[in-house]
Amino acid sequence: MAGYLAAHTTPPSPLEQRLIDETRQMTNAGMQIGHPQARFMAQLTRLLRPRLAVEIGTFTGYSSLVVGQALEPGARLLACDVSEEWTSVARRYWAEAGIDDRIDLRIGPAAETLATLPADTRVDLAFIDADKTGYLAYFEALLPLLSERGVILVDNVLWGGRIADDEDQRADTVALRAFNDHVLGDPRVDVALLPIGDGLSMITHR
Numbered sequence: 001m002a003g004y005l006a007a008h009t010t011p012p013s014p015l016e017q018r019l020i021d022e023t024r025q026m027t028n029a030g031m032q033i034g035h036p037q038a039r040f041m042a043q044l045t046r047l048l049r050p051r052l053a054v055e056i057g058t059f060t061g062y063s064s065l066v067v068g069q070a071l072e073p074g075a076r077l078l079a080c081d082v083s084e085e086w087t088s089v090a091r092r093y094w095a096e097a098g099i100d101d102r103i104d105l106r107i108g109p110a111a112e113t114l115a116t117l118p119a120d121t122r123v124d125l126a127f128i129d130a131d132k133t134g135y136l137a138y139f140e141a142l143l144p145l146l147s148e149r150g151v152i153l154v155d156n157v158l159w160g161g162r163i164a165d166d167e168d169q170r171a172d173t174v175a176l177r178a179f180n181d182h183v184l185g186d187p188r189v190d191v192a193l194l195p196i197g198d199g200l201s202m203i204t205h206r
């Protein structure tokens with residue numbers, strides 16, 4: 001079914017495909033989002049028309065490339081990652097797409113970057129896709145900044161199905177389970193867990 005889904009989703013552009021292919025040669029290639037999810041994020045970005053988007057976990061830049069390309073003139077993407085090496089790949093593709101001037105890359109732990117944002121910052125779209133044990137802190141830092149009709153997307157919430165396997169007690173699995181439970185019980189938000197990619201939660205103000 002995953003093959004059919006991918007085959008019936010608008011394919012990556014030639015530039016996006018080159019980034020996918022280049023990342024595929026890397027040892028951590030599995031961290032890259034899949035193309036159906038990328039297309040969904042690009043469409044959502046077009047619909048939401050965010051003035052400010054925030055990404056936690058940039059890697060080689062696929063999600064930031066598709067979101068960045070879908071931004072309207074004057075809109076910004078704040079991209080957070082700890083790796084100079086992986087984001088140097090992202091930078092090359094942003095430049096080639098002509099969107100490097102709308103992306104503000106911050107290298108360092110994302111929790112520290114988020115803490116530097118002024119309290120009156122308004123985030124219209126956020127994407128959480130970094131260290132799984134940090135998800136709850138990222139959500140708590142982002143929610144007070146989320147605009148009225150803003151959306152927080154959270155990746156890997158199905159964790160290859162291990163999320164529902166109570167015998168899996170590894171730290172990342174336990175953190176993701178706790179995150180999903182927390183969001184579900186949080187009276188401030190509504191959550192829709194979408195079975196796209198490795199599971200993508202879409203969170204909005206209630």
Ligand SMILES: C[S@@+](CC[C@H](N)C(=O)[O-])C[C@H]1O[C@@H](n2cnc3c(N)ncnc32)[C@H](O)[C@@H]1O
Pocket residue numbers: 031032033056057058059060061062063064080081082083086108109110111129130131134
């Ligand atoms: C799953 S990858 C992101 C994939 C990316 N969104 C894409 O579309 O290809 C996770 C990224 O989170 C970064 N990361 C890990 N811990 C982090 C932290 N504490 N703060 C910021 N970034 C972090 C890693 O360096 C890695 O590039």
